[in-house]
Amino acid sequence: MSIVTSSFIPPQRTLMGPGPSDVDPRILTALAQPTIGHLDPLFVDLMDNTKKLLQFAFQTNNALTMPVSAPGSAGMEAVFVNLVEPGDKVIVCQNGVFGGRMQQNVERCGGQAIMVQDDWGCATDIHKLEETLKKHPDAKAVAFVHAETSTGVRNDAKALCALAKKYGCLTIVDAVTSLGGIELAVDEWQIDAIYSGTQKCLSCVPGLSPVSFSQTAIEVIKKRQSAVQSWFLDMDLVMGYWGQGTKRAYHHTAPVNSIYALHEALLILHAEGLQAAWQRHADKHQLLKVGLENLGLEFVVKQQDRLPQLNMVRIPDGVDDALVRQRLLNEFNLEIGAGLGVLAGKVWRIGLMGYGANTKNVDYCINALSQVLVKS
C-alpha cells in the first residue's frame, strides 16, 4: 500500500465513548497557539500556573503536582516505579481492566501484587480489602481505581483510603476517569499518589497525565534503596524541571502545545467550579439514564456504584454489537464504547465526560440509538 499524500481532515464526531471525550473548541484553539521554547520564562510561568490549577482540581496542597508528559498509562507507571522497590508488597484491588494493569506495573517493578478481586461491574468490597490487610501486615501500599473506565463502577475512594491508612499503608489511586467528573479530594482522603488523564472529564486532548504525590510519598521516594528504573519518569529528575523558582534543570522537552491545552481545560474547570462540574455530570447522567431505560436498555452496575460519566448498559439479546456501533459512527458520527475484556460483546459504554456532559449530547445519543435499535 502506498503513502496517502493528502492532509488528514477528520470528521466532527460526537465522542460518547470511554474517552477521548468531546474537546471544548476553546481547548483546540489554545492547542494551536504558536509554540514557544520549553525554557522560555513565559512557559515557566505557564507551568507554575498549570501546577496551581492541578492542585485545585485534585484538591491538594501537594508541591509535587504536575502533568507527566505522556498518557495516563505513563502516569500510572510514574507512580509505581517511584514508590515500589523490588520485594515490596502492594495490595491491588481489581474489578476491571485497570486494576490488572496496576498488577502488571507492580510486578515489573519487582514487587509482589496481592490481589483483591471483585467481579467486573461490582464495586471493590471493603471487607475483602480489610481481610487482605490483616493477612499482609507488611504491605507497603494499597492501590485501586477510583472510576473503572472498563465497567463504569465507582469505588469508594474515601473509605478505601481510610482503611489503608488505618493499616499504615500508602494509598495509590487511579483517577484517570474521575478527575473533574465526580468528587475527589486528595488531601482530605489521604491519597499519597494519584494519576489522571486529560482526555476524560477534563475534555482535553489525550496525551498528558496529571499526577500528585503527598509528602509521605516523597519521603518514601527519598529513602529508596535502589534507583528508579525509569529515567524518563524518575520524579527526582522531573521535579528539577517542574520544581519551584525560575531556575529549572533541563530534563526533557515538555510538550508545549499540549500544556497550553491542559492549562485551558483547567481554567474552564476552575471557572465552572468543582461542585458545579460534579453536579452537571450527575444531572446529565440522570437524563441519560431515563432515556436509556425508555429504550429498554438496562444498566449493569448497581445504582449506588454507578459513575455518572461512564454508563455501561447490557446489549439486548439479538442485537449486533459491532453493527450498531458502526451505524452510529457512520450515520450519526457518534462514537460509543464497546465492552472490554470479559465484557466484550456484552455491553456498551456511554461516556458523559466534561464538555460532552450536556443535554444536547444526551438527546442526540438517545435519538440515534432509538433509530438504530429499531432498524438493526
Added chain:
Amino acid sequence: MSIVTSSFIPPQRTLMGPGPSDVDPRILTALAQPTIGHLDPLFVDLMDNTKKLLQFAFQTNNALTMPVSAPGSAGMEAVFVNLVEPGDKVIVCQNGVFGGRMQQNVERCGGQAIMVQDDWGCATDIHKLEETLKKHPDAKAVAFVHAETSTGVRNDAKALCALAKKYGCLTIVDAVTSLGGIELAVDEWQIDAIYSGTQKCLSCVPGLSPVSFSQTAIEVIKKRQSAVQSWFLDMDLVMGYWGQGTKRAYHHTAPVNSIYALHEALLILHAEGLQAAWQRHADKHQLLKVGLENLGLEFVVKQQDRLPQLNMVRIPDGVDDALVRQRLLNEFNLEIGAGLGVLAGKVWRIGLMGYGANTKNVDYCINALSQVLVKS
C-alpha cells in the same frame, strides 16, 4: 501566589535554539482539528499512513516503525528497556549530554555501560570505539548519538554502525536532531534501533518520539529472558496497538491530535523530498556561517564535523551570555540556545531546523545579534 485565571496567549517567537523549532502553521492547523476516537477506523488508517511516512523519513522497511506517545527521552528509554537485559554490556559513545543519558538508561536496565569518551565538541573517534570493541568481545550493542544537540557535532553514523556490525553488535542510534536535517539511512546503515523527536527538523510540536526497530532487534526482544521493565514502553504490547490489520488491541490512548500534527509534518517532508530537505539545511547553514563569522563569532566544532541544523559558537570575551539571550528574546522575540553542561556560559547554540531553516530566519538572527552585540 494565586491562580492566574486568564487564557495563555503566547507571543510569536522565532525559535532558533536547540528545539523546539519554528512550527509550520500547516502543522498547528492540523493539530487543532477535531479530536476523534483512538480506535476510530479513520484514526487507524491515519496510524497506518503515519507509519509509512515514518518508514520513508527513516529510509527503512522495518515493520516496527511508529511514534512513541511521549517525548524523545521516552523514545530513548523505549529502545533501551526493550533491548537491554540485566548483565548486558552496551558500549556507549559519549561526546555530549545525550551520550550520558544513554549511559543512565543502560544502567537503569541493569546493564553495564562501557563508555567511549570524546571531548564535547569533537566527533566520536572511531579508533577508540574499535579498541573498546576488541576489549569487550561480549558487548551486545553499540549506542551513539547521530547529531549531538548539546554541541552541534555530527557523529559518522554510517561508519560507526559498520564497525559495530563487524564486531557482531546491535546498533542503537539517537536521531532526535538528525531526522529530516541530515542524511540518515536506517536500512542501508544497518541501524537496529533508532529514536527521534518531533520538535527538531520535523518542525512539529514537541511530545512524540518516532522509533524504528530492525528484524534483528525484534528477534533479540523475542528472546528476552526477563520481562521488559516498562509496561508503557513494552514494544510487544505497543505493537498490538500499532500493528498490522484492522484489529487493534487497546494499549493506551494515543495522543490523537499530536498524531495529526506529526502526520502533517511528515507529509511536508515527503513533498519536499529528503535530499532537498537535507540540501536546504546545508545551504542555510552556509548562509548563517558567513553571517556569524562576519560578526566575529567563531564556531567551536571542526568544519567537517558540524551539523547544519545546530550551530555552536563561542561567546566572545566580555559579553554577558544571559543578557544577550534575554535581549534577543525580549526585543526581538528571538530564542537562541544556551550552552549545556560543561559548555554552559561559554557557547550559544543556534538552530536551523526544518521549517525554521530559511533565509528570513538567518537574516533576522544575524541582524538581531549584530544589534545586541554592539550594544551589550
